Amino acid sequence: MDTKINFDIFFKQFAASLPKGVLSLHHDLEKNLRVALDAALQKMNVVTREEFEVQVAMLERTRQRLEVLETEIANLKAK
Numbered sequence: 001m002d003t004k005i006n007f008d009i010f011f012k013q014f015a016a017s018l019p020k021g022v023l024s025l026h027h028d029l030e031k032n033l034r035v036a037l038d039a040a041l042q043k044m045n046v047v048t049r050e051e052f053e054v055q056v057a058m059l060e061r062t063r064q065r066l067e068v069l070e071t072e073i074a075n076l077k078a079k
Contacts, residue, residue, distance in 0.1 A: 007034065 011030050
């Protein structure tokens with residue numbers, strides 16, 4: 001998942017910027033920050049790229065089917 005990779009990069013950069021004395025708290029801080037960030041994203045109703053792509057594909061199939069049905073209706077009305 002792209003978001004997980006981005007989180008990992010963010011957390012590594014964040015940890016690298018911490019002073020050496022704070023690094024002992026790194027794991028606890030990372031865990032708490034991940035939980036808080038995940039909770040914030042959950043509240044925002046954010047979807048994954050994969051979920052978005054599935055919906056885009058479904059919408060495209062629906063549009064194609066609608067066009068076919070509109071053509072069939074026009075042909076039936078013409079008869």
